[in-house]
Amino acid sequence: MSASAVALTMIFGLVGVGTAIGFYAGTRHKMTLEQWTVGGRGFGVILIWLLMAGEIYTTFTFLGASGWAYSRGGPALYIMGYQPLAFLVSFYILPPVWEAGRKHRMQTQADFFRVRYGSKYLAALVALLGVICIVPYLQLQLTGLGIIVEVASFGAIGRTPAMLCAFTLVAAFVFFSGVRGVAWVSVLKDILLLFAALFVGIAVPYIYFGGIGPMFTAVIRAHPSHLVMPGATKNLGHSWYISSVFMTAVGFFMWPQNFGASYTAKSGDTLRRNAVVMPLYSITMPLMLFVGLTALMVIPGLSNGDLSLLTLVRKTFSPWFLGLIGGAGALTAMVPSAILILTAATLFAKNICRDLFAPDMTDRGVALLARVTVLVVTAAALVSAIHSSLSLVSLLLVGYAGVAQFFPGVVLGLFSKRATQPGVFAGLATGFAVAMVLMLSQRDPFHGLNAGFLAFCINFMVTGIVSYCTPAEPYRLDGPAAGSA
Numbered sequence: 001m002s003a004s005a006v007a008l009t010m011i012f013g014l015v016g017v018g019t020a021i022g023f024y025a026g027t028r029h030k031m032t033l034e035q036w037t038v039g040g041r042g043f044g045v046i047l048i049w050l051l052m053a054g055e056i057y058t059t060f061t062f063l064g065a066s067g068w069a070y071s072r073g074g075p076a077l078y079i080m081g082y083q084p085l086a087f088l089v090s091f092y093i094l095p096p097v098w099e100a101g102r103k104h105r106m107q108t109q110a111d112f113f114r115v116r117y118g119s120k121y122l123a124a125l126v127a128l129l130g131v132i133c134i135v136p137y138l139q140l141q142l143t144g145l146g147i148i149v150e151v152a153s154f155g156a157i158g159r160t161p162a163m164l165c166a167f168t169l170v171a172a173f174v175f176f177s178g179v180r181g182v183a184w185v186s187v188l189k190d191i192l193l194l195f196a197a198l199f200v201g202i203a204v205p206y207i208y209f210g211g212i213g214p215m216f217t218a219v220i221r222a223h224p225s226h227l228v229m230p231g232a233t234k235n236l237g238h239s240w241y242i243s244s245v246f247m248t249a250v251g252f253f254m255w256p257q258n259f260g261a262s263y264t265a266k267s268g269d270t271l272r273r274n275a276v277v278m279p280l281y282s283i284t285m286p287l288m289l290f291v292g293l294t295a296l297m298v299i300p301g302l303s304n305g306d307l308s309l310l311t312l313v314r315k316t317f318s319p320w321f322l323g324l325i326g327g328a329g330a331l332t333a334m335v336p337s338a339i340l341i342l343t344a345a346t347l348f349a350k351n352i353c354r355d356l357f358a359p360d361m362t363d364r365g366v367a368l369l370a371r372v373t374v375l376v377v378t379a380a381a382l383v384s385a386i387h388s389s390l391s392l393v394s395l396l397l398v399g400y401a402g403v404a405q406f407f408p409g410v411v412l413g414l415f416s417k418r419a420t421q422p423g424v425f426a427g428l429a430t431g432f433a434v435a436m437v438l439m440l441s442q443r444d445p446f447h448g449l450n451a452g453f454l455a456f457c458i459n460f461m462v463t464g465i466v467s468y469c470t471p472a473e474p475y476r477l478d479g480p481a482a483g484s485a
């Protein structure tokens with residue numbers, strides 16, 4: 001059997017097992033809208049940990065971090081800076097979000113804005129912008145999956161066929177199993193990802209340099225500017241680093257799928273405990289950076305830094321091990337893709353279609369429409385992935401610039417009774433527009449600052465000014481519980 005056949009057999013075997021787990025999880029519960037979207041609000045610490053780890057630690061962790069360490073150097077360290085701050089934010093933000101969700105039967109991020117500010121139009125805007133932000137994140141997973149299969153097959157299978165096959169499976173088990181399928185597949189995915197990160201991140205520096213310290217010494221001698229700001233870039237300096245860490249930390253749990261995952265918990269304390277233990281998972285990040293730096297020395301000249309991890313593994317280990325790592329990476333792409341697709345479909349069906357155009361639609365109708373939308377969202381992301389040339393981290397930063405704009409509306413909605421619907425609407429629309437204009441016109445950084453951070457500051461300012469100039473509104477989170485958000 002050829003090397004590519006051995007590697008692909010391992011990958012397809014692991015993907016097959018993961019897909020079977022996803023389908024099985026859905027057979028144990030009747031898939032009502034409540035079960036499909038928030039798992040009946042019954043997830044304990046372990047399932048919440050697995051679900052959120054499945055959403056958070058993605059292809060970006062597996063390929064993007066090593067890719068930026070390879071191609072950009074010092075700026076990749078922002079990845080290490082934002083995660084502890086993000087979990088600190090979640091410790092204080094998510095429990096009251098969960099409490100509001102339990103009381104008012106919320107199922108999506110947009111439901112929070114609808115209940116708090118009493119506007120279906122604001123909720124629809126939040127839903128629309130959430131779907132727009134999810135597409136590049138989903139595109140990231142698709143692109144990463146294509147890279148994994150292409151490298152593991154030694155070029156025998158192209159990226160596009162790999163993406164089509166894998167995401168047909170993802171769309172299928174999301175369609176049938178909802179959020180429970182995602183959580184249970186995360187069990188296999190997390191075991192494989194942790195093994196791959198720990199083994200490869202420690203092994204390759206020792207194989208080629210005799211240890212992590214000697215590897216850094218070699219990098220410093222060969223590329224003395226690579227490990228300091230701005231690294232191999234011209235404009236990602238200290239101001240960009242600080243503003244990116246802040247923007248990413250506040251935006252971390254503003255992703256619609258992360259925000260919505262908080263509703264699946266049994267209690268607010270479950271989310272607090274999760275915020276305490278989740279940073280342990282971050283041990284994977286520096287190890288991926290080690291791999292990227294080792295690859296810089298061992299296989300210089302790659303046209304795409306995102307190829308560095310798998311190319312190094314292919315050069316170093318036997319084909320079956322490449323298949324094992326590739327299978328771990330494939331599941332690392334498929335699990336977050338599943339929750340992204342589920343979230344986008346639910347936002348579209350519930351908070352845009354029903355709230356604006358069909359208020360009499362039943363939950364059963366919403367669930368059916370959401371399942372159909374799964375296919376549409378998957379197709380849109382596939383088209384974007386096939387035609388885009390952005391790096392994995394660049395795709396993620398575009399998404400973060402957008403979702404960070406939800407933070408003012410959430411934090412002021414929870415802790416201030418003076419924030420008003422016109423203020424939040426104006427701030428969100430302005431901030432998102434500024435972020436997308438700057439990011440998509442390649443003006444990031446803007447005068448040294450992360451473009452999303454600049455938009456975030458403008459958003460907060462507009463929200464505050466307009467809220468101050470408009471009449472105070474009722475604080476609806478203290479009101480009577482809603483039968484359905």
